[in-house]
Amino acid sequence: MTPSKKAGVGSPRSGAKTSKTKKKNGAGKNASKVILAATDEILAHYPLEEASLIMVLQELNDQLNWLPPKALERVAKKLNVPFGKVQGVATFYRAFSLKPKGKKTVKVCTGTACHVRGASMLVDELKRSLEVEPGEGISEDGNFSLETVNCVGACAMAPVAMIGDHYYASMTPGNIAKMLKKEKPE
Amino acid sequence: MTSSNGKPFGSVKNLLKRAEKILKERKKLKQEIRVCAGPGCIALGAKDIHKELCKQLDDHKKELEAAGLELNVTLSEKCTGCHGMCEAGPIVTIEPEGTFYTGVKPRDTKKIVEKTLLKDQLVDPLLYQLGHHRGGGKVKHYADIPFYSLQLRVALRKVGVVDPTNFDDFLAEGGFQAFAKAIAEMTPEDVIDQVEKSGLRGRGGAGFSTGRKWRSALRVKEDRVWLICNGDEGDPGAFMDRAIMEGDPYSVLEGMMIGAYALGATDAWIYVRHEYPLAVEHLQMAIDKLTNAGLLGENILGTGMTLNVRISRGGGAFVCGESSALMRSLEGKVGEPRAKYVRSVEKGLHDEPTVLNNVETFTCVPAIIDKGAEWFASMGREKSKGTKAFSLVGKVKHTGLIEVPMGRTLREIIFDIGGGIIDDRPFKAVQTGGPSGGCLPAGKLNLQVDFDTLADAGAMMGSGGMIVMDDHTCMVDVAKYFINFLIGESCGKCVPCREGLYQLYDLLNKITNGEGKPGDLETIETLCHTMEVASLCALGKSAPYPVTSTIKYFREEYEEHINDGVCRAGVCPKLIVYHINDDCNGCEVCRKHCPTNAITGEKKKLHVIDPDLCISCGICKSVCKFDTIDIMSGGKIVSRDVVA
Incomplete structure (x- = not known):
């Protein structure tokens, strides 16, 4: 996971994407207000010291689905930790995302049990059909992000994919299209 | 769920009294239905089954009462932790008979209530089929299934038995007897003696003697000792600690409390893996309950003992399962391990003495105190007890x-x-x-x-x-898989691990792509040796093991990849081609699904895959209902099943 270079930008790939991004930046002022308000709200629950850093970032990530640079700056300032250190922690742990995500995230379990039953073929097929890399980018329609997780503990149903709380058991490359169609947000 | 009418217990005597009272009440219980709510069964819809079961019990209330089964008095239902046999989930068991129902669906609960509870008949289709590939008979009770009869459960003794959210349930199953015994009848020295004599070794991986670790912490004369329970189970494909934390959180805490008593620790952390939200929920519930009952906090059971337990959710970094990295993570820092000559029992969390044990280790402790060191030591082998x-x-x-x-x-x-x-x-x-x-x-x-x-x-x-x-697993691919996993999880602090892993991956990747050269294996072996000797922590030192062990036992598979460009398991995409055999009836399904239009053919006629367009995605094979698509490598059919 490499930190995103620009705030709020996913991975611009086509012209259509860029115009969408511009639109986002237009409403950017409001969005950053929301982000900062959420950050302050979370910070209020913790002692303002370095030891709180991971827990604050976890709550932020849960709430916003990612860690916007603005929020990280605010956290660094309030906890009195150098920004570089905050960035270091945010990039180190898998639980944190430094890029915005799609409306839904497809998680493919790549634990060993799933791997020996063909999880890598699922990842390849999702990469191809969504045109995203695991942990990076949002599908063209803004609906899906892709992630791999090490083990979801449902090895009996391997290989497993998860969207939200729902488990898709014994997946094959052939029924991925069906799963995505079913999960497509309104 | 009230433990002591909302009031703290105040003394060991009160706690034991309460446990006795619950046991008495439980004696009235004629039947108990247990719905497995382990990760596997929940994924298959266990929660809906429990909901429907409660509804069915309520609907049949009068008939049940007429049969002498009064809800919540002589008949009860509960969600428990993992029963273990995830393959057969969702699982429902009925005690005391030990009736074992598998693959239960919400609509089956009606039959369970009407047939099994009311008429004492078994629901045949739900019974476990013994050796379902050999046409064996059906099994009524789980004790008769080899999967269960060959096991011996110590750490998992209450998982699948108790309701993890119910403190009374835990007391009824003999919970906190060990803690009461330790705190009332034993000195801290006695406790450590017992743990040491039992031969218990750390269940987290390294296998260090738990008793010896505790004793060495006791020798460090400092005011404060930290106690940490490591629940950062990061190994992919392993979920024992998860099952324990989710299914029996009170036993984990009881083990920690006994440890804290022995070590004089007043502050404890449980570090739980980021991906286990339910474990966090159940542990937090248990901690709150124990704090209200006067079993955690200050002046525990009136003995003057103090213990505060907090939970930290990990950040999803595999390396944080390493003890010194875990401690850095608890301090809010990047989870980098440090060199082993600094011992955590002397300088651990916040540079203060710290004792860290794994979830399973702590869970074994109450059983050892309860049944004695000799009992535990009587199981297992000379140097690995239990x-x-x-x-x-x-x-x-x-x-x-x-x-x-x-x-x-x-x-x-x-x-x-x-x-x-x-x-x-x-x-x-x-x-x-x-x-x-x-x-x-x-x-x-x-x-x-x-x-x-x-x-x-x-x-x-x-x-x-x-x-x-x-035979459909490629060993080179497995080695590559683990090295790729470790690249993502290496903290990057020391060079042998950080760079060594990248070089290993590069070489393995070339081999699986058919670009391997003679001499690559020797280079890999040299690299592995360097990493084993020179890495800073156990992660780096042991990182080459998946490679060295596969080379040791499956060298010919590596050589086939390098010399002949053959993957005998039919896994490595660059070394295989998909081919439609003569059994194809031209149903057109594969052609419609192929993402690159590599498949051509007319209806009801043999289809053909163009190898230049094929990207080996495997979709055709997974959608073909007639199993006519073969995987070839080196001119031979090596087909593998996409779905197991």
């Missing part, structure tokens, strides 16, 4: 969670308990110990599993993941 929980997964028939005495052979575990390989294919290897472990071949099936035998064979006990592989 039992060990494993998650048995991969290409094995009975995927699930098991616990056996140390010293059982791999063959007993995989073939007797696990039921053998899916579709009765040939066994190829078993991988133990997670990403730092190794792969053992068929020749090692008679190995008696304990800490030392596994290490001698080039594998590792680790936390207890056991991944079974058949």
